[in-house]
Amino acid sequence: MPTTVPLGTEDDIKLLKSAAVHAGIIALGFFRTDLKTWTKNMSSPVSEADIAVDNFLTSALRAARPDYGWLSEETIDSPERMGRERCFIVDPIDGTRGFINGEDSWTISLAVVEHGRPIAGVVYAPVRDEMYVAGKGLGSECNGRPLDATPRAGRERLIPAPAAVHHELANAGIDYEKGQLYPSLAYRLVQVAAGRLAACVARRGAQDWDIAGADLILTEAGVVFEDVCLGTPRYNETETRHAAMAATADDSLLTPLRDALRIVYGCPQHEIQTSG
Template sequence: MAPNTPTSFETDLELLRSSAVAAGIIASGYFRRSLKTWTKENASPVSEADIVVDKFLFASLLAARPDYGWLSEETADNAERLGKKRVFVVDPIDGTRGFIKGEDSWTVSLAVVEDGRPVAGVVYAPIRDEMYDACLGGGARLNGSPIKRSRRPGTSPLIPAPGAVHQEMQAAGLDYARGPAYPSLAYRLVQVATGKLDGAVARRGAQDWDIAAAALILTESGQDFADVCTGYPQFNKRDVRHGALAALADPSLKPVVHAALIKVYGCPAETAISNASQS
């Protein structure tokens, strides 16, 4: 390979998979044990396991790809990433709150983003022994086999949703059941691909590391995923926060679910205009 030839998406995916497994082993050593925890400025929890895993991934991934940028929930942001062709987008433990409580659906979520879109991604749930992965144009897999949705016919759609969104969807007459709200957003999203859920939503404020890997897995498995205000999310921008999000397996659900999310959370531009008018 010539020095300036970029690695293939498949090769980057192999790196993410092996790194996720190693990270999962490290994190599992802290799981359901006495754990140091604290609260960050945004009131979200963090544990010593998050920091240890983040440091491991930073060292191992950038040793393998020193020319890539870095964006992680547990690392201070560095604007140098904005000038990089490819960027690692990392959540060392997605679902920290559940991890601390001893719930087993937490994940290691890793992605490579190129020119604003994810091109390789892994969502790994070590305790459940579930490895979801995808690369751009290569399809999505669960434990090495292509992901195939499986749902019982005739059952109401399963969509976990916050209370206010739930009320709006009920008021619109949507016939559905509230599914399990897994603490890991990445894990919740990829269950739309497997068929365990028919939809998954997120309030405004999810960040690149929460969704980059899951976004690719969803699109490569043929599921609709969108920021309800702007469409398919763009990644590695200066502001890594997103509007309200929805992953949906059935296109007929989209108008009601998107409308409910916009009514509850609004869109960033609308909020800015509203705030300006009140000042």
């Protein structure tokens, strides 16, 4: 049964794409320069580029959609967002550590969420000139080419993951190779949608802004993307952090990934779902 496309989705996609391109130009002006940087929350890096991009996105997106809520990594949160039917969820620069170090796979991750689920998503990697886009019921694409994550015979199964997760997958006898652990979680995730990675995982504690933009790109490309404790992730709620996450289009990997992530990161008993 076809998925109904929410009203205004295509206009929201155009808005997100335009904002991402302009944000990328701003970020590139700071890239590989003598950046001002500091640390927040004891260990998370921030740069002046993050703030400049966030300021631009706040102005551009909120002016265009004043009735939408707002949740950004670099903006003080307000519960007011939860009273809005739709909400922007924004990571001005995902992979800030890589950005600071001059690596080229950092991204700008943007989403529009309606009733807890994304209806439009963009993950843009300016240096690599890769624009990943999805709309609910409209499919997903990269630079205008449709994405299809269907596993293909003979394709190497690459999975980037922390060492402890690799250990558990090895114990389960899974045949695969270790994939590149890009600093941007959003970029890692959309590589599954593009078919370049067999799976991707995220440790416990990923925030809405880390994953909302990629979520729809994955699901519209046929990838299962789930919180291994709660199933389908929900956004724009009181708690913006998530349990460990798994993404794959390969059904044979779902159970081993769930098991490995639950062993490594834990899962409150009442949260564990038995589906799948």
